[in-house]
Amino acid sequence: MASQGRQTGSFGDELTNAAMIGLVALFGLALILRAAGSIAAFLTGTDQPAAGPAAGVGVLFRPGDPAAALDADGLHPFAYWTVAVVLLAALAAAGGWVWVRLRRHARKVETDPHTTAGIATSHEITTTASARALLKRAANLRPSLDSPTPADVGYRLGTSKGKEVWASVEDSILLIGPPRSGKGLHVVIPAILDAPGAVITTSTRPDNLTATLRARKRIGPVAVFDPQHLAEGVPAGMRWSPIRGCADPLTAMIRATGLASATGLSAGGVESGGFWEGKTRTALQALLHAAALDHRSPEELFRWTLDPSAAAEAVAILTNHPDAATGWADSLESMIDADPRTRDSIWQGVSLALGALADPRVLDAVSPGPGKDFDPERFIRDKGTLFLLATGAGAGASAALVAALVEDLVETARRIAARSPGARLDPPVLLALDEIANLAPLPSLPVLMAEGGGTGITCVPVLQSLAQARDKWNENQANAIWDAS
Incomplete structure (x- = not known):
């Protein structure tokens, strides 16, 4: 019974979400249809529509007479629908462009090793693994040195997110990589x-x-x-x-x-x-x-x-x-x-x-x-x-x-x-x-x-x-x- 109640509640949430999405989409369409009336009136030299944004919905019920739906005397249906189609096409093109860009970004994020869970952020590198952070510990790492450089108290491991990454001389470094991945060339030899x-x-x-x-x-x-x-x-x-x-x-x-x-x-x-x-x-x-x-x-x-x-x-x-x-x-x-x-x-x-x-x-x-x-x-x-x-x-x-x-x-x-x-x-x-x-x-x-x-x-x-x-x-x-x- 409890399981059935959870399923019913989940179905109700889905209906609510669908209704909200539908209302938002309808409101957006009403704005576009209302804007098409203003633009068409401006281009044809007729009076601007007197109706509010919600009147755009009325055009859907009176597609052959947008002038009456928008309270815009003299607005020609052909001019109106030409502008409306252009606006809808432009909006669709813009939406498609944004979607493609987001997909490319998502793929890049998925394949970018810098975004893998557990990889240090730029802030974490600066505060814990940068040359400056290393030198703050120099007095404890090698107290015999008066003016140490980063190389005196640590090892440069490479760069991440445009910042140099250093490990101190008291850090134990486990280097893991498949054969021919450059472990020796890029880390061990340096x-x-x-x-x-x-x-x-x-x-x-x-x-x-x-x-x-x-x-x-x-x-x-x-x-x-x-x-x-x-x-x-x-x-x-x-x-x-x-x-x-x-x-x-x-x-x-x-x-x-x-x-x-x-x-x-x-x-x-x-x-x-x-x-x-x-x-x-x-x-x-x-x-x-x-x-x-x-x-x-x-x-x-x-x-x-x-x-x-x-x-x-x-x-x-x-x-x-x-x-x-x-x-x-x-x-x-x-x-x-x-x-x-x-x-x-x-x-x-x-x-x-x-x-x-x-x-x-x-x-x-x-x-x-x-x-x-x-x-x-x-x-x-x-x-x-x-x-x-x-x-x-x-x-x-x-x-x-x-x-x-x-x-x-x-x-x-x-x-x-x-x-x-x-x-x-x-x-x-x-x-x-x-x-x-x-x-x-x-x-x-x-x-x-x-x-x-x-x-x-x-x-x-x-x-x-x-x-x-x-x-x-x-x-x-x-x-x-x-x-x-």
Whole structure:
């Protein structure tokens, strides 16, 4: 009954609206017909109609005698209707022109990205994302500068509605766009060129490197970690060992987290993938810790990952070394002595994490000579630029090593920030993670997006879609990355 009442009420409203529209249309027509009488009388030299505007309706009932309907003696019907038709035609033409213009405008609005819901208005850009708004925050962003420019405290993202759009150095910037949409050309490369401090940038191609290498050399040291030799003609130069610093258990844990994340075990498609990735991480941190304590080479570390029985050497080191982390030897030994099925599942992840070392070029890239170890703290303080090139698939894919190196650098940057005034890096570090989802999903990225800006780490992950983020991390972590940007 209630539904029937609502339907009846709706029908009544429609009738009322139709009646109102009809009355307005009738009144407009009456005005036109009355105006036609005045114009026709003026053109023919007869007396002006004496009747009011409502008399125009009367013409409809006496079309053969408009003079009587309008009280206009001498008004000829032919002259009157000629003027009336011209007026009606002109009005129809004007209405059609207006309708076409409105339709074109509506289509333009529908297809204009500037009018999409969620896009900042011109006023919002001026008050929150303009150069002037950025400079108002400069004293908090980089208090060490007396007269900063916008480029000292932020990054120019482009223009919107004729206004420059800027992001501050403490903003986390999530860049999403399909392949070949200009993400690198219009955002990543300019950010690398304009960065006031150290830059750490990843990619699967050498485009960003070739476009910015020479300019960044004028700011500080430049290093290229390219274990797969993806950049032809550019010396790989830098060598970095994943064992470096792992005598510290915390460093070994961070390093193992980066290596294990690149296996993709927890990304889906593997039953209990998160569990096996955790086991892989635990085994790797023990192997890295043992290798660092006993000054083993990356080649020996790789040998341990190939065969659980060979890793018994690492157990012996962790058991006998006075600086070994408590319980790590027992944990590693329990994995080696587990039933064959469990042991093989764990070691599959371990060998996958460092499988790229089977490529002699990659093994060479992680085997620095005596006294040639990469010093990340000095590199960051000297405003260095580090280009990391790798692929996440194919033979010799070294994405796991890149992920571990990035995690190493991020942790170093955090430690420097903790000792700096205001617990903030100055100048800030730019982390331009181009193609990061196609390399390795950094475990720390969701947290880094939320907290990095406050410590002076500007994080710019570049993705092709949010679906890619959900696939490489998970639904909750992808949402966290989006919410923090």
